[in-house]
Amino acid sequence: MMALRLVVAVLLLITCVPWCVNSQLPHRPVVGMTMVKNSTATALGAYCLDGSLPGYHFSKGFGSGARNWLLQFEGGGWCNDVESCMERAKTRRGSTHYMTKVEAFSGILSNNESLNPDFYNWNRVKLRYCDGASFAGDSKFDNGTSVLYFRGQKIWQAMILDLLPKGLAHAEKALLSGCSAGGLAVFLHCDNLSRFLPRNTTVKCLSDAGFFLDIKDVAMHDTIRSLYHGVVTLQGVEQNLDKNCTSSLVDPKLCFFPQHVLSYIKTPIFILNTAYDMWQFHNILVPSSADQRKEWKYCKYNVSTCTDSQIQKLQDFRQEMLEASYSFYTHSTSGGMFINSCFAHCQSEQQETWFAADSPRLHKKTIAEAVGDWYFERNETKLIDCPYPCDSSCHNIIPA
Ligand SMILES: *[C@@H]1O[C@H](CO)[C@@H](O)[C@H](O)[C@H]1NC(C)=O
Ligand SMILES: *[C@@H]1O[C@H](CO)[C@@H](O)[C@H](O)[C@H]1NC(C)=O
Ligand SMILES: *[C@@H]1O[C@H](CO)[C@@H](O)[C@H](O)[C@H]1NC(C)=O
Numbered sequence: 202m203m204a205l206r207l208v209v210a211v212l213l214l215i216t217c218v219p220w221c222v223n224s225q226l227p228h229r230p231v232v233g234m235t236m237v238k239n240s241t242a243t244a245l246g247a248y249c250l251d252g253s254l255p256g257y258h259f260s261k262g263f264g265s266g267a268r269n270w271l272l273q274f275e276g277g278g279w280c281n282d283v284e285s286c287m288e289r290a291k292t293r294r295g296s297t298h299y300m301t302k303v304e305a306f307s308g309i310l311s312n313n314e315s316l317n318p319d320f321y322n323w324n325r326v327k328l329r330y331c332d333g334a335s336f337a338g339d340s341k342f343d344n345g346t347s348v349l350y351f352r353g354q355k356i357w358q359a360m361i362l363d364l365l366p367k368g369l370a371h372a373e374k375a376l377l378s379g380c381s382a383g384g385l386a387v388f389l390h391c392d393n394l395s396r397f398l399p400r401n402t403t404v405k406c407l408s409d410a411g412f413f414l415d416i417k418d419v420a421m422h423d424t425i426r427s428l429y430h431g432v433v434t435l436q437g438v439e440q441n442l443d444k445n446c447t448s449s450l451v452d453p454k455l456c457f458f459p460q461h462v463l464s465y466i467k468t469p470i471f472i473l474n475t476a477y478d479m480w481q482f483h484n485i486l487v488p489s490s491a492d493q494r495k496e497w498k499y500c501k502y503n504v505s506t507c508t509d510s511q512i513q514k515l516q517d518f519r520q521e522m523l524e525a526s527y528s529f530y531t532h533s534t535s536g537g538m539f540i541n542s543c544f545a546h547c548q549s550e551q552q553e554t555w556f557a558a559d560s561p562r563l564h565k566k567t568i569a570e571a572v573g574d575w576y577f578e579r580n581e582t583k584l585i586d587c588p589y590p591c592d593s594s595c596h597n598i599i600p601a
């Protein structure tokens with residue numbers, strides 16, 4: 202009796218999830234997780250950090266979008282040593298066991314035309330992140346008692362192989378997107394996607410908040426360089442970085458930084474980033490290790506409390522971002538940009554920042570409109586904001 206009740210409850214749960222949750226959240230449809238086929242994963246060794254199977258969420262395209270594909274890398278930082286990866290393996294960032302099995306699709310993933318005018322009816326796939334190296338590693342840690350799989354590159358490959366027979370193999374148009382560590386994955390895999398697709402498929406890429414700068418922190422330390430060096434070394438990333446980039450730089454590991462690999466990327470790419478990216482502000486420019494005297498304690502959480510010299514440091518940061526992308530801005534004919542002067546991080550996945558009455562704008566265009574204009578070549582779209590404080594359309598995540 203108990204067993205039967207359980208079965209009925211489970212069945213109800215399974216059959217009801219997409220609709221029941223949907224009815225509570227009318228504009229945020231939820232999509233269940235699909236695990237990568239065990240045979241595909243096993244053949245490639247494509248496992249999450251803890252050895253679990255990787256997974257993605259797939260919402261089928263319809264109407265005029267039925268043959269178009271949006272693939273979106275999930276973000277969520279990195280792990281750069283055995284300890285941090287061991288910790289990560291016990292969380293949703295390193296194991297599908299701990300992940301939510303349904304995800305709300307909003308912003309660029311929304312299936313509602315009035316919320317996502319250009320991509321709503323495409324096949325939309327959220328690729329869950331469980332490797333800790335922006336889907337780019339390929340190695341393994343095994344000391345006899347503990348095992349960690351660093352198989353991001355294989356996970357990427359396995360997910361594509363899983364999706365090809367679901368229609369990706371016949372894609373007309375494709376857009377590879379992602380935010381944060383997922384936005385970095387876009388730079389690293391942008392040219393790779395077209396290799397799996399027919400020659401006549403239009404492939405483009407959108408990196409959101411993935412333009413992590415190769416700069417020193419305010420204490421003149423190479424904080425981000427050493428973090429990335431750890432990620433690349435531990436997880437065997439270097440072999441998967443762009444060969445033309447790695448053969449050109451004295452330190453090939455630096456090709457993990459978007460600004461160094463950018464000029465080698467042949468696929469049209471759109472860089473969406475805030476000029477005062479919050480993650481970069483807190484972790485690259487002013488990590489706590491660079492602020493021993495806690496001079497940035499208030500400024501980091503409320504821009505109105507920043508001193509003139511701190512504001513200047515933030516303006517210098519913006520300048521570094523513009524310089525790192527200057528050649529792309531002036532020379533790339535297929536590229537797009539939207540660099541707004543906001544204190545935010547990730548703007549394509551949330552409805553409020555992607556496309557809404559009061560969402561961020563540059564030259565009157567929302568991010569959704571700018572990305573759509575660029576993708577469909579309705580207009581050249583390289584938009585750069587004036588320096589802070591001049592943009593009243595920002596959705597800042599700290600008072601500014
Ligand atoms: C689409 O979004 C609009 C605006 O939020 C809303 O009014 C409409 O009900 C949504 N349509 C569906 C099918 O959910
Ligand atoms: C995948 O298949 C292998 C055998 O090929 C099996 O040992 C393993 O338990 C399976 N993993 C999952 C998660 O089903
Ligand atoms: C293996 O590595 C783990 C994690 O660093 C550590 O806790 C464990 O003691 C190591 N085992 C051996 C045999 O070195």
Ligand SMILES: *[C@@H]1O[C@H](CO)[C@@H](O)[C@H](O)[C@H]1NC(C)=O
Pocket residue numbers: 372373374399401402
């Ligand atoms: C690409 O070429 C194939 C084979 O000729 C054709 O079936 C397909 O419709 C073409 N796709 C596009 C987007 O033109």
Ligand SMILES: *[C@@H]1O[C@H](CO)[C@@H](O)[C@H](O)[C@H]1NC(C)=O
Pocket residue numbers: 354355358392393396441
């Ligand atoms: C693209 O990825 C596949 C699978 O990881 C790999 O076999 C291939 O060499 C990659 N190509 C490039 C140019 O990175």
Ligand SMILES: *[C@@H]1O[C@H](CO)[C@@H](O)[C@H](O)[C@H]1NC(C)=O
Pocket residue numbers: 392443444445
């Ligand atoms: C390197 O650049 C050459 C010339 O642009 C190009 O033909 C080749 O495909 C590139 N190799 C890779 C791995 O991107």
Ligand SMILES: *[C@@H]1O[C@H](CO)[C@@H](O)[C@H](O)[C@H]1NC(C)=O
Pocket residue numbers: 503504505506600
């Ligand atoms: C931010 O700092 C300003 C200036 O000190 C202050 O007036 C304001 O209340 C602070 N805002 C918040 C939300 O703490």
Ligand SMILES: *[C@@H]1O[C@H](CO)[C@@H](O)[C@H](O)[C@H]1NC(C)=O
Pocket residue numbers: 564579580581
């Ligand atoms: C194209 O973009 C420019 C600059 O943002 C703008 O002035 C112009 O009105 C746009 N044209 C169209 C057709 O959207």
